[in-house]
Amino acid sequence: MIKFEKLDYPTKGTKIEVKDGKLAIPNDPIIPFIEGDGIGPDIWRAAKMVLDAAVQKAYGGEKHFEWYEIFAGDKGAAKYDGRYMPQDTFDAIEHFIVAIKGPLTTPVGGGFRSLNVTLRQTLDLYACVRPVRYFEGVPSPVKHPEKLNVIIFRENTEDVYAGIEFRQGTEVCEALIKHLNENVMPAVPETANKHIREDSGIGIKPISITASNNIQRKALNWAIAHQLPSVTFMHKGNIMKYTEGAFKDWGYEFVVREFRDYVITEDELWDQAKAEDGVTPIHKEGAFAHLRGGKPAGDPNGRIIVKDRIADSIFQQVLLRPDEYSVIITPNLNGDYISDACAAQVGGLGMAPGANMGDFVGLFEATHGTAPKYTGQDKVNPGSLILSGQMMLEYLGWGEAAALITKGIQETISQKRVTYDLHRQMEGAVKLKCSEYAAAIVENM
Secondary structure: OOOOOOOOOOOOOEOOEEEOOEEEOOOOEEEEEEOOOOOHHHHHHHHHHHHHHHHHHHHOOOOOOEEEEOOOHHHHHHHOOOOOOOHHHHHHHHHHOEEEEOOOOOOOOOOOOOHHHHHHHHOOOOEEEEEEOOOOOOOOOOOOHHHOOEEEEEEOOOHHHHOEEEOOOOHHHHHHHHHHHHHHHHHOHHHOOOOOOOOOOEEEOOOOHHHHHHHHHHHHHHHHHOOOOEEEEEEOOOOOOOOHHHHHHHHHHHHHHHOOOOEEEHHHHHHHHHHHHOOOOOOOOOHHHHHOOOOOOOOOOOOEEEEEEEHHHHHHHHHHOHHHOOEEEEOHHHHHHHHHHHHHHOOOHHHOEEEEEOOOOEEEEEOOOOOHHHOOOOOOOOHHHHHHHHHHHHHHOOHHHHHHHHHHHHHHHHOOEEOHHHHOOOOOOEEOOHHHHHHHHHHOO
């Protein structure tokens, strides 16, 4: 049995195990949770109420969670002598395999780096998984938010989030700039005429074949399991050819090599379409809509279409033609941007769930911040954490309970019983507290 520094090992519940390459889920799994900072305790109480009720209603007491509190952020610092992310927390998540957390505070511009990023990198939770879907009745800035139903797989450990930076004016930064200007860039044809200003800060953006293939494998397995029609590599490879461009190139090579029976590339499908129809549209994006009577094309043999889009282009496309995208695979920074941009179309971050996953470990989390000005007010929308809990139920294979949460949320929104963020945008709505909203979801399951 694992030994913790300041945590007692739970006396109830059963540990999730990995057997024969799969999760073995008991009826009483031990699930570590982190309340989070700021609004974290409010939304955690709401989410726990909904999750426990869904499991009870779905399985009549046959299954239940054994919640096990672990600590990070402000509560971590208080319990562990100023350590915001104690080793106990890493050990507990890794040991019990599935966990859930509220938002954690990270200072901007200095101090410790993001606690969320630290968790992802330390536990090698290389996949940030962000499904974005619309609940009917939620206010939206777009005309047809129901057309957006996408799941974003964001690589979690590399890119600029690797945190390899050198502060302007420091000896090491000045030495690095000098070395690059005098020895490295002149030796490379693409950079021979470039020069870094001496008063610069420096950041390094690593993107590896290993990490790229890990996130691509995770996304393709998801697309296959859920019978989704396409995956899209999002990248800025027209400018960053050897990092983001390579991410895309490695992706095509990998999926064709490892998933050949399940996929067809857009270029392969386009070549077939040209041969059949004998026409050439102005540009490839939207080509199949041109050929197939205005509808996004599917593969006649049911294979997953693999395509890629430049990052700035896909920001436009998820607004204009969102139904052409089902799975988006992206490096770290692009994934941060596109996740929030998609969430804005369906009600904002209060309606956006997320998870950080490795090969087996799954850490489910609210995708928004701590909103400290609302601390303890029982006010904010707990939807992100509730829906992240729903993702957790699906990950555990408890689909009946997950479906009840979807039903409860949709019915509650249809009744216009919502928290303040949605209330101020909905005519004739009833404003509920955070806890009241959770109770209404339970009532409507």
